[in-house]
Every structure is written in structure tokens, then in C-alpha cells.
Amino acid sequence: MSVWPTAAAKQRLCPIEASDVEIVGGFWARRQRLNREKTIPHGFAQLQRHGELDNLRLAAGGPGRYQAETDSGGSTFPFLDSDVYKWLEAVGWELARGADPVLAAAAEEAIGVVAAAQRPDGYLNSYVQVVTGGVPYGDLAWGHEFYCVAHLIQAAVAWHRGLGDDRLLTVATRAVAHIDAEFGVRGRPGIDGHPGIEMALVELARVTGEERYLALAERMLGLRGHGLIGPGRFGSEYWQDHEPVREAATVAGHVVRQLYLDCGAVDAAVELGDEELLAAVRRRWSDLARSRTYLTGGMGSRHRDEAFGDPYELPPDRAYTETCAAIASVMLAWRLLLATGEPEYADAIERAMYNGVLSGISLSGEEFFYINPLQRRTHRAAEPVGHGRRAPWYPCACCPPNLMRLLSSWHHYLATGDEGGIQIHQYADADVTVGDVRLAIRTEYPWQGRVTVHVLQTPDRPWTLSLRVPAWSRSAGGPVVQHSRQWNAGDSVVLDLEPVIRVTVPDRRADAIRGCVAVERGPLVYCLEAVDAPASTELEDLAWDGGRQPQEVPRPDLEPAMIGVSVPVVGASPGEDLTAGAIPYFAWANRRVDAMRVWIPAFTSEPEARSNPARSDPG
């Protein structure tokens, strides 16, 4: 289980053991299988090809030259070790789901390399050891040293919890000891330009029972927001050093940094019973969800500094919406769901997973998007490479192994338990065990809305089955349906969520998409791709024809059981009844490089305010 609070933690819901949940079929089984059979092996090949493993071998004293990936301008990335660790975390969860000798052998090799690279004093960072002369912590702002250790810890936690294998945990605790000696409560103040270690340290405390890791996390959380790092190129908010974590009213700066930090804040808050800290994160989340989250669950409006925009600054074309940001939002929402029990957080997980996260990986499982815009113009389709084509890897390859570890642990997020019963948050064909209750959940979600929960085993006392009713479904009552009774084996409960096609209107403050509508169905956001539009017209010339109804259309060409939508549109010269095929947003860019849009202009006659009809300007 990715997040496993102690018994003393102050939180509302309890995760259940990863081994007690299994996704057995349907949409998510397909994706977990693809991840295990294609994506993770592909990841290992890429780590070998791009030097991430060889760099650790170099740190261990091997021969060769550091193969630092660089951006096109020649900047060298110092954080590539973290991709090895994220990949190892994914393999840890996978091997816990079931043995696989090839994956296991690859992981053995990687673990050996990691352990060998660690210095006798515990320090471990191939970039510093090989490239910058081996002096640790010389560039906390950009160096990502704590960040890399954070991912090492997360991998170690996965291998410990999932497999009882503590080899990585030994490496991680030694690496943390090195940090703790210099930056612990009796050390100098220091924070990493990229948060991440905070949540990892809390998990390490949970796994080891050692309070000092929690104390170090608390210290690092407290040191933020006092300008310790300096303004840098993008201002203090870029590295979350602009306001104290418990004071900042809104999210700000680099999206992934903010969300990782808030994950750590929640983890610490529940362990410490720090309600003020938890409230600060919830306040930020509330603002974020209301005014800075894309329809796809994506976050991040700006390319320049990978940052949130102003409230309601949500351009579909220049959306940055990094895959890692959507993943981080799932991580944070999960923590908030556990802490509070409020179903809005599970809704957010659903929206992000089915849209902003899954768009980051191709249907083949071997190509990735780093950024996930909601619109690409026809112009871009004429360009040779780089725009709108998924890539097998990236110079900064944070997203691909992040997808791997989330997909390999996705079953962790389906359900929780508490004293009164079991809560189902996400729907998939899954078998779930909580104590002496065994359930079989069966559904064709997200394509169909019926969910059946079969009670296979039950104790001889009443308990409550809670089923989340997604916000998009208004047919089944409130945000949660609860069935409290004395159950018998063989009982079943049916939830009908009725995923009708919805035509979504943007908030009127969202300037960039005014006058548009979007298609949704169930948890899925849809998009138009030019390949599915009338050949006679460019995608930019199509407008939604509100006088006709959209229709469901099976799309087995893209995936079995997939439901597409036929959208009524008019072209540049109104009068002709045209239709364009909408597909789930996550499935875009799997055919050719093409124009795409989520938000579709609504056809209207020209505004009456226009007093000089001959005058029209581009912008």
C-alpha cells in the first residue's frame, strides 16, 4: 500500500492491504496488464539505453563517462537517479501482485547497482559523486539530492511492504542518515528546491517505527516559506519557499513541487494530529479544485515555469498539465480522502485518472506525453515531430516511471475500511477483502454505469457498505450510498450510475474557453480529433450544433467496449448537418499527429452587440 498511516494517525479512513485487493478484469485490468507486460519492461530498456543505470555503476567505481541527459540547450539534469527509483517502486508493487522472473531479474540488477553506488558514508547521488566532485548538498536549489533520496525511500517502502525485501530500505535509511546528520534538528537548515522527501520521510517513519524520520519531515516542512533558497529565476514560489506551508492560502509556483509538498504536509499532519496543517492543505486544494483545475483533472497553465496560472487562467492550447502533476493530484487527493473521508477527493482522483493521467500514456503502453494540452490546432499537425506526438522517453523522464508506479499500485486506491465497514471509492472488476469480509465487484465501468457488489463472505454482525456516487451522476442520490445491515454471503447490491452524454458548459470566469462546450460521459472527458471530423473542413471551423443531439457510438477500433460520441456540428458555412466523432481524451494522439480539441465552440449567430459588422480582428 502506497500510503499506510500508523494506528495513531488522526484520520478518517484506513487503507486496506494491497494483497487484499485484486483487479480481475475490465478497463483497469487491461491497463495494469499493459503496464506490467509492456510499459515497465520498456522502462528498463530505456533506463539502460539512456545511461541512468550506467551512471550509478560509474558512481560505484565502474568505467565510462557520465551519460547525463541534457535538454537541447545543454543543461545537465542532476536528478536521473530518481527515474531508476520510481521504476523500482513500480516493480516492487508488480512483484507483489505476482511473480515474474524477467521483471525480478531486472530489478535484481538495478538494486545491486543502487547498493553498490552508495558511498561508505551513506551518501548516494550519482550526479554529485561522478560529475560535480563528490561534495554533497552544494546546490540545494537545483540539485534534487533530497528529491532523489525521496524516490529511493518510496521504492524501499514498496519493496518492504509488498515483498518484505529490505535491501533498498537499508540503502535508503543510510542515505537519510547522511542527510539527517547535516540537516537534522541539530544540523544546519536546508530544504530541497524540489519537495518530495517530506512524504517519503513520513512513510519511512511508518515503516521503521523511527520517530526521528517524522521529526526530520516536520523540520523540513517548517523551514519552508522563509526564503531560504532565494528567489531564483522564477521567484520563491517556484520551489515552495514563498510562504510557510501552514499559512499559504492558495497553491502557487511549480505544480508538482506544490502537490508533492502538500502530500508530505498531509502525511505529517495526520501522524502529528496537526489539524491546522491539514486545514491549510484543504484550503489550498479547495481553491485549486475550484479555479485552477482543467476539465481533465490536469493542473498547470504555464509552460514558462511549469506553474499554476491565475484563477480561471486555463488555456486549452497552452495547458501545461504535466502528466506528473495529474499523478501528484491523485496522490494528494488520496491522502485527503483518507484523512477526511470526504468523497469529493475520490471524485477528483477519478477525474484525473481517467483523463489527465491516462492521456500521458499511449494505448500501446510504450509512448508518453509529458504535457497534456486540451487543444492542438491544425497548424501543429503539419509539423514534423515533437508537438503532439508521444515519445518513448524524455530527457527529463519523470513522467513515464511515475505512470508505471501509479498503474502498478492503482488497486490500492479502490477501497478503504473503517470501524463500520467498507468504502468503495473507485469502480473496477475487483475482489476485495477487509478482515472477514470478502467482496466481488463487477462492472463494465467506465463504459457502462452498472456496478454490482457481491458479498462472498461476511461476519455475523452488521456492517456498512459505502459506495461513492460520482459527482457526474445525479441519478443515484447523494455523494455516497450507504447500505448498513446484517449481510449474508450471496447478497448483492447494484448501483446504476447511468453515464449519459453530458454537454458541459465552462465556468463563466474561464476566459479561454468562453462560448464553448465539452462532451463528457461518465468519468470520461471527450475530444474531437481531426481524423474523426468531416474531411472537407478544418477542426477550427467546426461549431457545436445545439439543435441536434449527440449520440453514443461504439469505438472497438480503438479499444474493446469503448463508447465514442457522435457530435452534431456545423462547418464554416452553416446549414449543412455534419457530425464529428468524439473519443475519450485519454485515447487521443494514438493514430496520426492531428488537430484535437476538448472544448468545442458553440454555434451561435453573431453577438447582437456588434455595431460595425465589417470589423473583425484576430485578437
Add this chain to the structure above:
Amino acid sequence: MSVWPTAAAKQRLCPIEASDVEIVGGFWARRQRLNREKTIPHGFAQLQRHGELDNLRLAAGGPGRYQAETDSGGSTFPFLDSDVYKWLEAVGWELARGADPVLAAAAEEAIGVVAAAQRPDGYLNSYVQVVTGGVPYGDLAWGHEFYCVAHLIQAAVAWHRGLGDDRLLTVATRAVAHIDAEFGVRGRPGIDGHPGIEMALVELARVTGEERYLALAERMLGLRGHGLIGPGRFGSEYWQDHEPVREAATVAGHVVRQLYLDCGAVDAAVELGDEELLAAVRRRWSDLARSRTYLTGGMGSRHRDEAFGDPYELPPDRAYTETCAAIASVMLAWRLLLATGEPEYADAIERAMYNGVLSGISLSGEEFFYINPLQRRTHRAAEPVGHGRRAPWYPCACCPPNLMRLLSSWHHYLATGDEGGIQIHQYADADVTVGDVRLAIRTEYPWQGRVTVHVLQTPDRPWTLSLRVPAWSRSAGGPVVQHSRQWNAGDSVVLDLEPVIRVTVPDRRADAIRGCVAVERGPLVYCLEAVDAPASTELEDLAWDGGRQPQEVPRPDLEPAMIGVSVPVVGASPGEDLTAGAIPYFAWANRRVDAMRVWIPAFTSEPEARSNPARSDPG
């Protein structure tokens, strides 16, 4: 005169001597006076304060430490000499307009410093001489060495043409000789990451009669587009090295770099009679004007790389629209006007000057905008500094002295002559002499639309007076009104342009402003500032009420004779008839830091397409 083709140049219109045009009153006299009395002295003080002059003194062997301005991340700017040169160019034009002992003394000091800084071998660049060890041309991509010399040449040309003072010309020709020896026709291939020297070299050839400067310009134009510099951080298009100048179909990359390069291409094309090269620039301009130019004449949709966006990617909030880009568009449009005689280029100059250029400077003349967005949300008004407040100077201070030199030479752009007569392109209270014709133009433009041209002196033969009819005025006939006759002293011609309020609808492909309208009147684009909106509502909650008419409102509180517009709006709860005051866009941000918007949502009932009215998402 800023641009002065040779007699052999292949172009349609001829500039007239700067000394033969004088702006005597009204809107532009006010601005030229402010520039002379406030802005340029302020510029000198800033150059002293921020070290630009002292750095040149250091290069001359003086004591001290290089005062490189840096961005907040610590990057050092190597191009600060150019700000001294741009300032000197402005002073050259000013002193040509009339003596000023204080300005003259400041310029003497600056010229002395520049001349002293030059090395015996002709090389001149304070950053290289002082900071990087004195080895020239080691970083053509980022070093801006040719770029700085380009501005030196432009200053030298101004002092030569305006004052017959060739001290800077001597410095400039020696600096160019140093470049020519290494990069000339028998030298190694080399281009600057920032174009600019191409147009300067053509002007230097014009001033000196030396063909080799034209040949060097031609060589540098020809070397571009073959990947000589490498992709860099932002791709080859960032420094205009992605496609040959005569082949690129559209503008691309960094806006100012593209426009400066195309200025040089036009200059070279007319001198060389290279119609293919001219056609390439016109083709790019045409695409740019149609699909990537803001209503304000601003250009540049992206912060990340200061670049053009995709066609119709014109976000008002994240518009970059650098002041220098608007200035560069005036420079390029002027060259295209001279080359072709086509009035659309004069229209573009007017739109850019009254809106995107003038917004770059405060009404006080001492504060500047580097970027000029078309929207600022209420949220931003709550922030302390930096957003939406003009600054007295910038670490990268390219824009302020660029404004100074354009305003000091603005009278150059009003009129041209050709064999048949005189063409008036821009309207101002001005006295104009062309050969033996003397005209007095009188107008209250842009506030009122009547222009009267008095003929004060005329030869005893027929000639043609051509008056541009701006594209926004449809009341006076075609794009140009021509009066061909035998004139008599005392004749006058009246042009009535009727600047009625226009409600402008965006191009339907401009996604970011769909469903909005903008207010224009005459050449001016208007905007709403929160300070002029009903206090009970935020600017984001206002929508244009098409059922009522906007009204003219005098705004003497901001400037004598200024006309504002009272805009009918509805607030968050429709039904109440509200109004908001719109002011010319150039005048925004002169009171408090406030929310602002050019494009105003048009009030409509919700789109009928909406099938699930409870569902609404931010983006």
C-alpha cells in the same frame, strides 16, 4: 531620418528629411515633449544608476567592478551596451529637432565613454572586454556582440544624419571593420543569435556609400537558416536560424528577432533590387497580420521563449506582446510601406503606435511596461509588485530606450514624397516641407477625426496630395484619397474620418477571446479598468449588454481632450443596467494596480446545447 534608401533603391515611396517635418501640437507633440523633457533625462539617470556607462568606463581601463544587470536567477546580461546606444540614438534625433544643452552635455559624456572604451583594434563590447577575458565572438548564440554593434551603428547614423556629427560613426565603422575582418566574405561564417546588424549595416552602407557593408549584410542574411547556431534551448527558430530568410513561409520564434531580421531583409532587398527577398518578407507579414497580431498591434503570445504563438493563439491574459516587438513592427511596416506604397502598412503602424507601443510608457513618461497583456485579473491586483505595475527600468532594459528613440523620431513616419506628390500616412498637427511644397496639417486626432491640410507654398505645376483613410474609417472612400491638381497657396483640403465607437467582434478562430467584444474608436483600442467599473462587482463578473449603446465620455482627468467610452454592462446578477468606463488601452495602469480587460464577454443567455445545466467546470 531613420531609414533613408539610396537613390538606386527599388522602392515606391521616399522618406522626407527629418528637418522638413515638425510636429507642432496635439497628441504627438505632447508625447514628443514628454519624451524629450522627462523620458530621455530619466533614461540617462538610469544608465548611470544601473552601471551601463560605468561598464564602458571599465572597458576603457577605469577602476571598479562590472555592474552587470542580472535576472533574478543570477544570469548576467551581456547586451547592456546596446541600451546606451539606443539612448544616444534618441538624443541624436532630439538634438536635431532643437538644441538642448543638458541633453547635449549628457550625450557628450556618453560619446566620450563609448569612444574611450573601444579597443585599438576596433573591437567594442564592455561585457567581453571586462567580464569574459576579452576574447571576441566566443558565444555568437547568446553574446549579442553584433547586436550591440548594430545599435551603435544606428546611433551613429542618427548623429550623422541629424547633426552631421560623425564621432560615433568613426567608432561604429571601426567596430564593423573588426567584425568584417573575421566574418566578412573571406572570413568564417557567423551570425548573431539576435538579428539587428543586418538593417544597421544597410544603413551604414547608405550613410558611407561603402558597398562592403551591404555585402556583409547580404552575407549575414544568407547564412541564416542553415542551423549554424544549433538548436539551443528553444529551437533554431528562436534565433532565426531554422529556415533561410527568403524561404520561410511564416514568422516563427522570438518575435523581436524575427522582426528585426525582416527589417534588414527589406533594407537589403530594396538596395539590391531583390524582389524574391522582399516577397518573402511580405508573405510573412501577411500571415502575421492575419493570424498572430493582437488587436493592439502587439505581437508575441508566449512568455516561455518570447515567441509568436500558433495561428490565432492570442491569449489576452498571457499575451507577451513586448513593447520592443510593437516597436519592431512599426520599423518593419515602415520599410514595407516605403518599398510598396501599400496603405495597409501605414494602418499597421497606426494601430501599433496608438496601442501596443504607447502602452509601454506611463503618462508620466518615467515608467515602462516590458510586456503588455490585454487582460489582468482581479487576483493580480492584490499582489504587491511586479505584475501590472510599470517599472522605472528593467534588468533587461531593451524597451525603455527603444521607446525613446521611436518617439524622438516619430515625425519621420508621418509623410513621404514621390515623383507625383506628397503622401500623408499618419495624422498629427504638423508642418511638412517637400521640395517647394509646404503644408500645415491641423487635427485633433486621435480624439476627433477631422484633418485639415493647408497648402502654404506650392510650385506652379500640378501635384498629388494623398491622404490615407484608415481601415477603421469607412466614411471617406478607399484606403487613400488623392487630390491631384494645380494648387495655390491658401488652398486647403479637409478629411473627415468620423471616429465613431466601434464594437469589434473577434475572428471566430481566435479561441481565447470567443464570445467577447472589444471597444474601439478611431485608431484606439479601449479597455476596462476596475477603478472605472461598478464598485459592487469584480471586473470578471461584467458582461457587455448588447441591448444598450456605448457612449462617448470626455476624460480630462487622464489627459486633455481624451475621449473615454461608457460601456453598458450587466453584472453577476443580470437585470440591473450598469455601465463601466472604458479608457484608451495605452492609458491603463496609470492610477492604481488594478484589474483590466480589453475583450469583454458579450452577455448571452446560456448556450442551448447544454443538456445538463447543473454541470459546470472551470476548464
